[in-house]
Amino acid sequence: MSVPTPSRALVESLVRDTLFRNLGKASPASPAPTLVVNSSARHMHITQENLEILFGAGYKLEVFKWLYQEGQFASTATVTLIGPRRRIIPNLRILGPCRNLTQIELAFTDSIQLGIDIPVRASGEIEGTPGGYVMGPKGMIEMPNGIIRAARHVHMHPSDADFYGVKHRDFMKMRVMSAQCTTTFEDMLVRVDPSFKLEVHIDTDEANAAALDKATKVGLVR
Template structure:
């Protein structure tokens, strides 16, 4: 091999090594996670949507949500508990396999039913509640939860952060009421966009709003 080709080979090898090292450094030190504050809302099954709004009813899209394919509907319902009610609770679409009502712990005190802190979709053994729509009432046997804090990640985000689906992490938020959100679940899917979800109680405790940036500070094995 002549000297010119040897120099070119060495140059390309060094360049490739630097790029790989730089990529690893960025993945290791990636920490910024946007935070979204979720208000109380309802996911309805197709069957329950028809019961509350009428046969073959379709939700009217109000606005797209940050997660691809999800939207806030114009339609709202009233959530009724033993001691009170929550009017104008937004329905999120599209319809799901099972109806789920997500409220905060403070909301639970208002209606007189304490929702368990559970992951969205995990409704087995949860309390029921009454949902009032324009065409009548529906009493679900289970489905009332306070959604556990969690982070949506696309697989490329998970790779950049060095985490996997099901990992538990800590998220720190700076400010006058700085806080560390412990026991935050990582949820990974090609359908997800990077975003942490918390409810209004958690947001008020830290005096933060949607769009605030949190920092991933440590991971733990789940």
């Protein structure tokens, strides 16, 4: 397998940054980090314990498609959600790896489909949120809570947070420019972690409203 050759400009910029780092200061001409914006389709995070109830003892998630964040993947496993009003969302994909919390992230359109109000929450903050039943090929679980609309957010490495002058749990705005419907999203939650790569996550309703796939430019502003 051949390794792609970095472009001359990239090499020069890496060399320049290394030189400045060695001098103990940030490069004054350091270019803006590449901003990746992705829409998250409805999905489920799950504990290994709940996974084994749905798919059988010893079941392990398998990679269907790697995601942009290191180690995160869409798995081959899908389930059916039965909401509190007995309405159904089929083919709900489980993301891996397993977590210490079972949580389902839906879009506003899904909440209309289910006929329930689903609050916007930061991932993991599920107290007081609706629950439901989840059906897998080998069993069913009852979630007492854990159905949320994920707050639009941006993953950042600490170096990205430095670049934008923000810190963990700050809010930013994101502008999505396109020929016909330029849109600015407010309340974009900043999440900083050394394991993160710079990436915005919005849901499918938000991406559709802003015609994300036709965007000519995206930018974050404080």
